[in-house]
Amino acid sequence: MTKQDTPFQPENDKIASEARTAYTPALFDLRPPNSAIIHGDAREVLSAIEEERFRCCVTSPPYWGLRDYDVEDQIGAEYELEDYIQSLVVVFRGVRRVLRDDGTLWLNIGDSYTSGNRKWRATDHKNPARKMQYRPPTPPGLKPKDLIGVPWRVALALQEDGWYLRSDIIWYKPNCQPESVKDRPTTAHEYIFLFSKSERYFYDHEAIKEPGVAPNTWRNRRTVWSVPTEPFSGAHFATFPPALVEPCILAGSERDDEVLDPFFGSGTVGLVCTQHQRSFTGIEIKSDYIKLAKKRIVGIQI
Numbered sequence: 001m002t003k004q005d006t007p008f009q010p011e012n013d014k015i016a017s018e019a020r021t022a023y024t025p026a027l028f029d030l031r032p033p034n035s036a037i038i039h040g041d042a043r044e045v046l047s048a049i050e051e052e053r054f055r056c057c058v059t060s061p062p063y064w065g066l067r068d069y070d071v072e073d074q075i076g077a078e079y080e081l082e083d084y085i086q087s088l089v090v091v092f093r094g095v096r097r098v099l100r101d102d103g104t105l106w107l108n109i110g111d112s113y114t115s116g117n118r119k120w121r122a123t124d125h126k127n128p129a130r131k132m133q134y135r136p137p138t139p140p141g142l143k144p145k146d147l148i149g150v151p152w153r154v155a156l157a158l159q160e161d162g163w164y165l166r167s168d169i170i171w172y173k174p175n176c177q178p179e180s181v182k183d184r185p186t187t188a189h190e191y192i193f194l195f196s197k198s199e200r201y202f203y204d205h206e207a208i209k210e211p212g213v214a215p216n217t218w219r220n221r222r223t224v225w226s227v228p229t230e231p232f233s234g235a236h237f238a239t240f241p242p243a244l245v246e247p248c249i250l251a252g253s254e255r256d257d258e259v260l261d262p263f264f265g266s267g268t269v270g271l272v273c274t275q276h277q278r279s280f281t282g283i284e285i286k287s288d289y290i291k292l293a294k295k296r297i298v299g300i301q302i
């Protein structure tokens with residue numbers, strides 16, 4: 001991305017709200033007003049956005065030690081688990097500041113196993129971004145082969161930092177990747193944690209009701225969501241499916257609200273916002289993904 005394409009310069013003093021408005025490109029003139037994709041480190045960009053702007057945040061941070069996005073200041077490549085958790089606490093503290101008091105955070109995150117002290121991850125030819133330059137060490141207190149419990153460690157750290165932890169939703173993947181393991185079940189789920197900024201918050205339970213057991217009845221949405229993963233042919237390797245994002249946006253915001261994703265990737269949140277008349281702000285550190293997201297979002301609109 002050229003400098004001209006990137007009006008948001010975190011090192012520039014003038015990172016005020018005009019910077020955002022300046023980066024509402026013609027591309028997004030067709031979209032709900034105020035939508036933007038901002039290039040930079042979420043921690044810095046968030047600190048330049050005014051307080052209480054967004055109704056909800058829906059996001060999926062990089063998982064710890066799984067993918068190398070090959071960019072400075074990326075999150076997920078911390079050598080120590082504690083540093084990774086702390087990076088996320090800082091990002092989401094920034095998110096809490098820019099959320100309205102009645103706002104919610106929907107956080108999708110998956111788990112991983114300790115490396116058994118192997119230092120290098122072999123190249124995954126189907127998914128080159130999975131090759132890390134290192135394997136993080138087994139965190140203190142854990143053993144080789146332990147499930148790390150990353151989602152819950154992050155969730156409890158965020159709760160400790162002031163968020164209200166309201167729900168742990170299981171994203172069940174009926175078409176999950178097969179695993180060659182023979183000493184445990186194949187992992188077929190990730191988590192979506194629902195957090196709120198305050199004790200009372202906006203949550204449109206009607207918008208996401210699910211079919212009841214009796215014919216033609218509806219009931220309150222349950223905490224297990226079965227959503228198939230979807231292959232995405234672009235160059236991004238960790239997209240979440242629009243069908244997973246949709247209920248979060250429908251329950252967490254109203255038409256014309258502004259929605260935030262500080263780890264925008266290929267722009268799934270922007271895509272779903274556009275389909276449901278919400279404005280979006282996406283923050284992404286890797287310029288290649290910004291190009292990809294713009295193309296993907298514009299693709300459905302024009």
Ligand SMILES: C[S@@+](CC[C@H](N)C(=O)[O-])C[C@H]1O[C@@H](n2cnc3c(N)ncnc32)[C@H](O)[C@@H]1O
Pocket residue numbers: 040041042043059060061062063069073074075076236238239240262263264265266267268269283284285286289
């Ligand atoms: C799991 S992916 C998000 C995928 C996205 N939900 C989608 O559907 O395409 C995480 C993204 O966070 C980005 N990222 C990593 N560190 C970041 C940082 N410090 N600030 C902003 N984005 C970052 C990565 O480049 C990657 O695109």
